Amino acid sequence: MDASAPKPNYPKLADFMCFAVYSTNLAYGRAYKPILEALGVTYTQWIAIVALWEDDHQTVSTLGEKLFLESNTLTPILKKLETLGYLRRERDPKDERQVIVSLTQAGRALREQGAQKTLVKATGLEPEEFRVLQKAIVKLRTNLLHHAADPAD
Amino acid sequence: MDASAPKPNYPKLADFMCFAVYSTNLAYGRAYKPILEALGVTYTQWIAIVALWEDDHQTVSTLGEKLFLESNTLTPILKKLETLGYLRRERDPKDERQVIVSLTQAGRALREQGAQKTLVKATGLEPEEFRVLQKAIVKLRTNLLHHAADPAD
DNA sequence: TCCGATTTAATCGGATCCGATTTATATAGG
DNA sequence: CCTATATAAATCGGATCCGATTAAATCGGA
Known part of the structure; x- marks a missing residue:
């Protein structure tokens, strides 16, 4: 190759909108870490609880629409929150394909506790x-x- | 508990700054997916190549500062990009603790190809x-x- | 010089995130 | 009624992301 070939003048990574969003998301994750660690949940677990606190008894799909996630991501997280005692997962008797997710008293208490931080x-x-x-x-x-x-x- | 207990009036998840950033990052990932798939790399792999194109022959730490990542995340990604033929990883002879990362010709070509999209x-x-x-x-x-x-x- | 402290990558386990597939249930058309 | 289609959740494999630890090399003070 020609070692003296001029390098095109592309926009800098530091000016990319996508990278600003990506890296700010990393920064938020790091800033939130100690707060959520004290609550004993991760960020994604936390926003799931917040969304359920606003509208309880949602299906996995409906909750996923609000969180911009699908069942492949949400199911393991909801199962984890269930073992932690913060929510219940129950098949809808009217349509056994759907799973209704509901906060427990502990789940509501956690959301209200986290509201201060x-x-x-x-x-x-x-x-x-x-x-x-x-x-x-x-x-x-x-x-x-x-x-x-x-x-x- | 008291079923008629009033629900506190917390800010909505939809108004959280952290969630706006988090969900916009997801949206960017989805929008970028088909473009980067055509290039054969993931988003994180792509920004690593872009950063190296701007400043070649960086150490893992220096590159990590620009990408807001550390070696625990970066090392596997750089190894993958090395097997794909887009960069080289070489111990610095002056300080064997450090690894110098450099784009190959293929790596530079990929960045210039992706610049159009x-x-x-x-x-x-x-x-x-x-x-x-x-x-x-x-x-x-x-x-x-x-x-x-x-x-x- | 010598050895403890520091620095740099790498490794490891846990938790997302996603595309693709699978399983179970419900619906519709003949 | 019976099956083909559609839908909802779950499963699976690959790629981050991170805290904690480890391994190797360098540095620095007695």
């Missing part, structure tokens, strides 16, 4: 700034999920 | 909107990584 201050953002950014990220998520497969995008 | 349009954002949001997310990441462990934040 948020990372709002750790974001270093003013309330309005926080609100605007959160909505912008959600808009980005919606666009990514809805975008048509376009060969030249 | 970005998801900028899929974000549905105007250029200025994109730039502002990207910087805001990076700022959030920085704040999260630097925040002092505060019991009441």
